[in-house]
Amino acid sequence: MEKSNLKSAELLEQMRIHLASGAGKEIAEKVGFVYQLNISPKRLGVDEEVFAVDLKKGVVSKGPYEGKPDATFCFTDDDFIAISSGKLNPQMAFITGKMKIKGSMSAALKFTPDIFPKASKL
Template identity: 55%
Template sequence: MANTELKSDNLFEMMKIYLASDAGKELTKKIGLVYQINIAPKKIGFDEVSYVVDLKKGEVTKGKYEGGEADATFSFKDDFIKVAAGKMNPQIAFVRGVMKIKRSLNAAQKFSLDIFAKPAKM
């Protein structure tokens, strides 16, 4: 695993906080799948940093999934943040090769921008 600071690192930290909220817990109940997201600094497949977004437990951890295989695995360059922010359509990212998906395409389609929701209004 690379020891590189990625733009996407902060996004995963915010996701941890969101999944601990009431809205995040509802999302966890609704989706109930496990995703592994591999982020590469420059080129997919090289020096990747992996994160597990476990929407069964409502957790985000750094590292590869160790519970068998994730329901879906995404690979991105560090511009993953564009997809998460809604600035790049996930389908377009996939078609252009900016994003690669392994395992269940059906599970991958359930990984929506709701997972990156802004903190709830106070």
């Protein structure tokens, strides 16, 4: 993936490697959705970087998903890290406006910290 200054990009790169290692097959079978992540450095919706997490094929890439993702999430870099590490409950993030969701709510509900590899030092 191309270079990014987001902490989230490091986690997504770990996820890309994790999925490519074969561990992704189990996650793909369990989740089976495509997510687009719009991540902003500081303020929601400003200077977003976009990533596609295809949990049908087990692929993570930088840039918008080609086609229609099942769900699109918008959050700041810090909030994404907090959600993916389990420090911030995804439902609370949504209710408090720290995360915006477009698309299928049933797909969005499967977007949990369990799908991320456990980071060693984030």
